[in-house]
Structures are given as structure tokens and as C-alpha cells.
Amino acid sequence: MLRIDRIMKEKNLTANELGKRMGVTAQYVSEVANEKKNITIAGIQKFAKALEVPMAALFDGYYEPEMRVAEDGFTCPYCGHIIKVSKGE
Numbered sequence: 001m002l003r004i005d006r007i008m009k010e011k012n013l014t015a016n017e018l019g020k021r022m023g024v025t026a027q028y029v030s031e032v033a034n035e036k037k038n039i040t041i042a043g044i045q046k047f048a049k050a051l052e053v054p055m056a057a058l059f060d061g062y063y064e065p066e067m068r069v070a071e072d073g074f075t076c077p078y079c080g081h082i083i084k085v086s087k088g089e
Helices: 004-010 015-022 026-033 041-051
Strands: 073-075 082-084
Touching: 004 026, 004 041, 015 026, 015 041
Parallel strands: none
Antiparallel strands: 073 082
């Protein structure tokens, strides 16, 4: 399931505004966001670029860094694993 609609809401973008960024119609944006139209990898890349997010962020299950914080490390934005960091000697 795609998260285009959710990301648009988070960024306060309408289908019309996103369509203008992408050079497509608002109807196309709405159809893809509502999963009424199939999309290619190139199309996903175009949505990601226009929304200024990694391609993976457009899919359900994508790890959102703000949801998990590690005290002694950081979280990989791609896989969501916590990477431990320690001070060397």
C-alpha cells in the first residue's frame, strides 16, 4: 500500500500542487494515491522526488526515524535498525 496521500497531508500538499511539481494532472495524482491506477518504478521515483522523500518512504512499513530514538546511537533511515555508537579509546 502506498503512503502518497499521507505524505501529501503531512506536507500540506494538494493533488493539484503535487501534480504541478511532477508535470502531471491532479487526477493522475489522486488515482495513484488512492491506488486506482498502477504505477511504474519510474513513477514512484517521480513521486518521491516531488515529495522530497526517499522512494522507500512511499510504501507501508517504511521506518519513520522520528518514531524511534536511540540514546547511544542512531537509527538507519533505510532499515530502521539501531546502530550503536561508542566512544573509542
